[in-house]
Amino acid sequence: GAVVSQHPSWVICKSGTSVKIECRSLDFQATTMFWYRQFPKQSLMLMATSNEGSKATYEQGVEKDKFLINHASLTLSTLTVTSAHPEDSSFYICSAKAYSTEAFFGQGTRLTVV
Amino acid sequence: AQSVTQLGSHVSVSEGALVLLRCNYSSSVPPYLFWYVQYPNQGLQLLLKYTSAATLVKGINGFEAEFKKSETSFHLTKPSAHMSDAAEYFCAVSDSGGTSYGKLTFGQGTILTVHP
Numbered sequence: 299g300a301v302v303s304q305h306p307s308w309v310i311c312k313s314g315t316s317v318k319i320e321c322r323s324l325d326f327q328a329t330t331m332f333w334y335r336q337f338p339k340q341s342l343m344l345m346a347t348s349n350e351g352s353k354a355t356y357e358q359g360v361e362k363d364k365f366l367i368n369h370a371s372l373t374l375s376t377l378t379v380t381s382a383h384p385e386d387s388s389f390y391i392c393s394a395k396a397y398s399t400e401a402f403f404g405q406g407t408r409l410t411v412v
Numbered sequence: 413a414q415s416v417t418q419l420g421s422h423v424s425v426s427e428g429a430l431v432l433l434r435c436n437y438s439s440s441v442p443p444y445l446f447w448y449v450q451y452p453n454q455g456l457q458l459l460l461k462y463t464s465a466a467t468l469v470k471g472i473n474g475f476e477a478e479f480k481k482s483e484t485s486f487h488l489t490k491p492s493a494h495m496s497d498a499a500e501y502f503c504a505v506s507d508s509g510g511t512s513y514g515k516l517t518f519g520q521g522t523i524l525t526v527h528p
Contacts, residue, residue: 304455308453330514332514332515332516340520340521341502341518341519341520341521342456342502342516342518343518344515344516344517347515389453391455391456393456393514393516395514399514400444400446400458400461400506400514401514401515401516402458403448403455403456403457403458404455405454405455406453406454406455408453
């Protein structure tokens with residue numbers, strides 16, 4: 299299957315700082331990438347959908363100014379958590395797909411804000 | 413709108429016993445359905461998917477699921493549980509086709525425990 303790499307696997311940052319998470323499709327061109335958030339003992343919730351070269355579409359209740367998504371190339375999307383606070387601590391997972399294919403998931407990023 | 417309900421947040425079985433994880437969906441369009449497994453602090457691994465072909469779908473690691481439109485169900489089964497099956501399992505639904513394919517709505521997850 300297709301490989302999606304997410305980096306870093308885990309990160310600890312201080313409250314008020316920004317953190318960038320990368321999602322790369324290693325062996326295919328990803329026309330669409332999805333970003334999910336998973337709180338402890340909960341399911342995955344879609345945060346936003348990004349298409350290459352376009353602005354991301356955010357789900358209701360997700361602050362677009364806080365969670366900046368960039369999908370500048372067909373193999374890379376980034377999620378930047380700006381001015382992170384402890385309540386942003388979560389597991390963030392990306393998935394990537396080519397047109398008309400299923401989405402493939404990265405291994406996730408554990409963010410802890412202290 | 414789509415939704416997925418997984419009945420039972422925790423399922424416990426003995427090694428060698430049948431595994432049955434339940435999933436019911438709601439969708440206004442013909443759905444694509446998926447089962448994923450997640451190990452602690454890891455991403456999701458696809459077990460199997462239904463994309464409107466055969467209603468009985470066979471996946472990896474001996475898992476299979478049957479799409480039953482009349483019951484709006486897509487239950488996951490495995491005849492004989494193995495200790496390595498202990499993990500959290502997610503059922504998910506997606507619109508079929510095009511750019512919406514891959515935008516997933518997940519169920520709440522079911523933690524499977526396997527006892528020796």
